Amino acid sequence: EMVMTQSPATLSVSPGARATLSCRASQSVSGNLAWYQQKPGQGPRLLIYGASTRATGIPTRFSGSGSGTEFTLTISSLQSEDFAVYYCHQYETWPPGTFGQGTKVEIK
Amino acid sequence: EVQLVESGGVVVQPGGSLRLSCAASGFSFDEYTMHWVRQTSGKGLEWVSLITRDGGSTFYGDSVKGRFTISRDTSRNTLFLQMDSLRTEDTAFYFCANERSKVFENWGLGTLVTVSS
Numbered sequence: 001e002m003v004m005t006q007s008p009a010t011l012s013v014s015p016g017a018r019a020t021l022s023c024r025a026s027q028s029v030s031g032n033l034a035w036y037q038q039k040p041g042q043g044p045r046l047l048i049y050g051a052s053t054r055a056t057g058i059p060t061r062f063s064g065s066g067s068g069t070e071f072t073l074t075i076s077s078l079q080s081e082d083f084a085v086y087y088c089h090q091y092e093t094w095p096p097g098t099f100g101q102g103t104k105v106e107i108k
Numbered sequence: 109e110v111q112l113v114e115s116g117g118v119v120v121q122p123g124g125s126l127r128l129s130c131a132a133s134g135f136s137f138d139e140y141t142m143h144w145v146r147q148t149s150g151k152g153l154e155w156v157s158l159i160t161r162d163g164g165s166t167f168y169g170d171s172v173k174g175r176f177t178i179s180r181d182t183s184r185n186t187l188f189l190q191m192d193s194l195r196t197e198d199t200a201f202y203f204c205a206n207e208r209s210k211v212f213e214n215w216g217l218g219t220l221v222t223v224s225s
Contacts, residue, residue, distance in 0.1 A: 099152060
């Protein structure tokens with residue numbers, strides 16, 4: 001069974017600072033990884049797919065990298081609207097893929 | 109603008125039934141595979157079910173197989189989830205999402221299902 005592990009569980013960051021979120025797969029998922037952002041009271045929003053391709057309308061401050069089992073989501077300069085929970089999702093094994101447990105980015 | 113609006117979530121007793129709906133607009137509904145994904149505070153995001161574009165194929169997660177049925181009405185641009193034999197562990201927010209190349213492109217706001225006596 002594929003397990004996706006995100007770290008840290010909570011990340012405290014000052015506005016304007018850089019945030020780096022990690023996602024590790026228990027086995028290789030190649031580049032079949034997506035990142036989603038979720039704010040309270042909303043459904044998740046697609047940010048990144050194919051490990052590094054930004055979805056339509058996503059600001060350039062969001063970037064994804066990695067392949068195989070190690071992936072990173074970087075937010076280069078945190079804006080107030082970026083404080084949220086972020087989930088990774090592998091779709092190498094489909095359906096349905098596997099979600100990580102999430103990283104909450106909070107204001108420091 | 110793409111919109112997915114879920115409805116039908118209520119409080120229901122264990123063993124009961126419920127039907128969720130997801131009204132889709134702003135995209136070509138019949139060109140997308142559609143999914144239900146649920147979320148609890150304890151288990152996070154859990155995929156529930158999918159239905160292919162033409163409704164010809166459906167798949168279910170192990171925890172709901174044999175109890176839930178996904179369907180779609182292309183004439184009404186609406187996705188459904190019939191939930192039978194509900195258990196307390198089915199309590200969750202239920203989201204619908206459209207999928208492109210195994211990626212959940214758009215999600216709704218969700219509807220809360222509470223299974224409790």
